[in-house]
Amino acid sequence: MVQEPPPWEVIFHDExxxxxxxxxxxxxxxxxxxxxxxxxxxxxLGRPKVDTLNGSKFANMKELQISEDGPWRVAFAFDPKRxxxxxxxxxxxxxxxxxxxxxxxxxxxxRYDQHREVVEAELKQVRQQAEQAKKKVNGKSFPPATRxxxxxx
Numbered sequence: 001m002v003q004e005p006p007p008w009e010v011i012f013h014d015e016x017x018x019x020x021x022x023x024x025x026x027x028x029x030x031x032x033x034x035x036x037x038x039x040x041x042x043x044x045l046g047r048p049k050v051d052t053l054n055g056s057k058f059a060n061m062k063e064l065q066i067s068e069d070g071p072w073r074v075a076f077a078f079d080p081k082r083x084x085x086x087x088x089x090x091x092x093x094x095x096x097x098x099x100x101x102x103x104x105x106x107x108x109x110x111r112y113d114q115h116r117e118v119v120e121a122e123l124k125q126v127r128q129q130a131e132q133a134k135k136k137v138n139g140k141s142f143p144p145a146t147r148x149x150x151x152x153x
Contacts, residue, residue, distance in 0.1 A: 008083065008084055013085055013111045016088060027069055031064070035084075053108070060078055063075055072092070073090060
């Protein structure tokens with residue numbers, strides 16, 4: 001029996017949450033359905049549901065493609081903690097494609113920058129705590145290990 005991989009976590013950027021809440025309910029439900037697919041398949045989810053965004057400063061910036069009340073796009077990226085972070089959503093209707101994607105990328109890149117700074121600070125703190133824990137065994141502190149030279153025979 002083939003075991004399913006664990007689901008991916010999907011989170012909303014703090015600034016995206018109120019924007020999402022202001023969307024029509026049908027659009028919200030379509031975004032949540034796409035997020036459910038993303039949670040199940042993670043980076044394996046591909047076209048036509050997900051596509052890579054060209055022009056972002058982040059190679060892993062992608063878009064969920066949703067067709068509910070117009071062509072909606074939701075920018076997201078996978079962070080170092082293996083979570084899909086939903087960053088910004090917009091409807092492409094009534095706007096030139098160039099202008100739409102410039103707007104999307106400006107918001108998504110800025111928000112992902114903010115998110116990465118927070119995550120990297122958290123990961124740095126975890127690494128520091130792990131290093132401190134390595135130095136203490138049974139309440140004693142030990143100096144860092146030194147490499148011994150091999151003796152010639």
